[in-house]
Amino acid sequence: MTGRGSDGLVVDAEVRRGEFILAVGLAAASSQVVGVLGPNGSGKSTLLSAVAGLTPVAAGRITLAGEILDDANTGTFVEASERPVGFVFQNYRLFPYLTVAENVAFSPRARGRGRQAARVAADYWLDRLGLAGLAGRKPDQLSGGQAQRVALARALAGQPALLLLDEPLSALDAGTRLDVQAELKRHLADFTGPCLLVTHDPLEALVLTDRLVVLEGGRIIQEGSPAQVARQPATDYVAKLVGLNLYHGRADGSHVTLTAGGSFVIPDQGQHGEVLAAVRPSAIVVSTKRPDSSSARNTWPAKVTGLTLLADRVRLDLDGQPPALVDVTPAAVAELSLSPGSQVWLSVKATELEVYAPSGGRQDQR
């Protein structure tokens, strides 16, 4: 599953950019889309830049299909122009003075094919990505979604063995993003080499990738399948991204004492010591009177500190022991007449708590 074999991309390196140090070990097998998720400044783009050969590594090495692209120990370095890499940049970086067809033909041409052959190759990719009608346009005459496809076509026309995508959908407006995302997923499925996709959008990461690597401050803090990362986030950052309440605490059989205050009753699975407990905002029930307590239910008082309207629900920010984010319907807000400062009771079933060891979310972590 991790694809550490000779057919994929293996990065085991340290990259320095000024004060910033990125130190990662990750692998991507053929046909696998590995998502790199992280906040701004976490080193995502630096990682892609190193793999593409735009930034040399300071230590360690990068190999593709067993061949060395960069090795700080031996000094081996394959120039960016010699790497079989297709790079889709964040803002696409389509050459503004060239037509769509000329942009797509750029790579075959630069890699030594004749004008005619390059044009044929470009036509093939334009056709394949449904861009044939746009061949004569200039980049500034394209919509965001079209520009994204042209950027992908341009990267693929060089027949790369490895595909790098830097926030491929971030430049799109919300309306077209879902369409383009579905389309991108199809094209990524057709690509036979490994693919690294950098994003800070959790939905993009969950939908488009086969495996997720979460970067924070230049380190990998979690690695696993998208479902696993979404269910058992390892840090507050990931929990926030996937919209979960995450609590640190110490387990003692059927009881967890939370670092943030308060405690939870959990189904006894013999867990002891440091644990993380994740709970969905929609699994927590809000009431104005103290609910009937039962052993399978956690109940605690809290104060509303904020309300945010999300698409079809309202997210409550609650201060208590522990604090929590809770999703309720707009109707419930009216019925319970909730406003900042309201005192409420929160309750959550023990079975709604996902309790796991802090390292539980990590797989293949070095």
Added chain:
Amino acid sequence: MVTRTAPSRLTAQERARRAARGGASRSVPAPLLAPALIAVAFLLLPLAGLLIRAPWGHMAAALSGTDATQALILSLWTASVSTGVSLVIGVPLAWVLARTTFPGQRLLRALVTLPLVLPPVVGGVALLLAFSRVGLVGRYLDEWFGLTIPFTPLAVIMAETFVAMPFLIITVEGALRSADQGYEEAAATLGAKRMTVFRRVTVPLIAPSLGAGAVLCWARALGEFGATITFAGSFPGQTETMPIAVYYALETDPNAAIALSLVLLLVSVVVLVSLRDHWLRGPVS
């Protein structure tokens, strides 16, 4: 209490204009208006004088006693050749200054752009010291190849290039510095080697500045006087360019000088306007 002047009156026209432009009053404050008008007068009066004093009725007669055609042709081709030379050697130098770092680079930049602030006559003297028959380099050119540069059309081209090329270099270097290098990175990931990146990405990206720099360089070369007359002299048909012809005509026949000036003015304006339409209008597309 806030002090304020009485409300002003806005005509419907002014209201519409402000609404269309958005924003507050665009009327020019008096302390700026007066100096601006003086500047306009200062720049345009001499040109007006030239046009008013021109011997319009007998232009042909005024020009007949001069070598106008010869001088004009010499000026045009030497300015064009020196612009070409500046492009061929100046653009690579601009790239080196903008994109690489090496010890002494700041000093080198200061030195190669020195002709911008150097009096052209001093440039001419310097060229003589380097390339005359007894000069630093000229001595060997004469000894080994029998090549004498001063007082030839080649000297005119060298003098013009010496003075005009820095204009091209600083224009192009600035453009290279401000150009988005992301495109060059993209080209590298698409398999373009460094020279291909320069040819197919860098040059097209800076094309507007390249055009502007070339025009600036050509105009400066066309008007070059001091370095040329010092290094190349003023042999009619050989090294007497238009500005030099104007200067000498003024001593003997002011009408001829005015006529020559008008011809030079007309040619510069025509060439600059046509080049601007071609090169400098909006983004390259």
